[in-house]
Amino acid sequence: MNTLLLSFLLTLVSTLTTLDEQKALSEWTPAAVVSDESIMAYGIDSCFKAYPINDAIFARMDGKSFKKNCTMPRSSLRYLRVLHRNVEGKTQLGEIVCNQSIAADLLDIFRKLYEANYKIERIILIDNYNADDETSMRANNTSCFNFRVVSGTTKLSKHSQGLAIDINPLYNPYIHLNNGKVEPATGKPYAYNRANLRNVKVPIIDAHDLCYRLFIQHGFRWGGAWRTVKDYQHFEK
Numbered sequence: 001m002n003t004l005l006l007s008f009l010l011t012l013v014s015t016l017t018t019l020d021e022q023k024a025l026s027e028w029t030p031a032a033v034v035s036d037e038s039i040m041a042y043g044i045d046s047c048f049k050a051y052p053i054n055d056a057i058f059a060r061m062d063g064k065s066f067k068k069n070c071t072m073p074r075s076s077l078r079y080l081r082v083l084h085r086n087v088e089g090k091t092q093l094g095e096i097v098c099n100q101s102i103a104a105d106l107l108d109i110f111r112k113l114y115e116a117n118y119k120i121e122r123i124i125l126i127d128n129y130n131a132d133d134e135t136s137m138r139a140n141n142t143s144c145f146n147f148r149v150v151s152g153t154t155k156l157s158k159h160s161q162g163l164a165i166d167i168n169p170l171y172n173p174y175i176h177l178n179n180g181k182v183e184p185a186t187g188k189p190y191a192y193n194r195a196n197l198r199n200v201k202v203p204i205i206d207a208h209d210l211c212y213r214l215f216i217q218h219g220f221r222w223g224g225a226w227r228t229v230k231d232y233q234h235f236e237k
C-alpha cells in the first residue's frame, strides 16, 4: 500500500472515531469512553452540567429508583452529566441523579476529581441495575438517588432524597459492625485492614483521600467515620 493511501485511511479512521465520540457526547451515552481531543472540541463546561429530569430520563427511573410510593417530587431532582477517569485512566461519561440542593456541590467535586485524574470505575444510573443496590455495588457503580430504606432498617435512607452518594462502592464497602455483614458481599476483601490494601484498581477512601477531602470541604458527612457501621463509600448532606 502506498504511503498516501495509508495516510488517507488513517485520517478517515480518526475522523470516524471523532464523529462517533461527538455523537456519544451530544447524546451523552452513559459509560462511553472518549478521547481528550473530543472533550476539547465539545467543550469541557458542557460535560459538567445539571438538568431537570426530562421524560426520557424519568422513563428510565420510573418504578425503579423512583418507586411508586416515592415521596420526593421529581422537580426537586436533577440529572447531572459528569466526566470521570475510569480504571484505565481514560475519560468516561458519567450520569448521576441527585437532589437539586447538592447539584452544584457534586458538579464541582466531580470536576476536581476528573482534573486530578482520580479513578472512578463507573457512574451510571442505578436503574441500569433495576435500582438494586447490591448489584450496582458489585459492579462498582457510583450512584446517588434511590428511593429506599437504610439497609437492615425501615428508615428511609438519605439516598431517597438524593442527598447521599456512594463512590466506588465495591472497594469501599459498607460494614455492619454488629454482625460483620459486608455490602456488597463481594467487597469483603476490602472491608478490613484497609491501610494495607495493595493493587486496588481505584483509590481507597480514607481521611487522606482527595475524594474524602472534597466532600468534607463541601459540608458532607462521611459514613466511614460512623461508629455502629462503617460505610466507606458513603457521603451525605
Ligand SMILES: [Zn+2]
Pocket (backbone or CB within 6 Å): 159, 164, 165, 166, 231, 233, 234, 235
Ligand atoms: Zn450510601
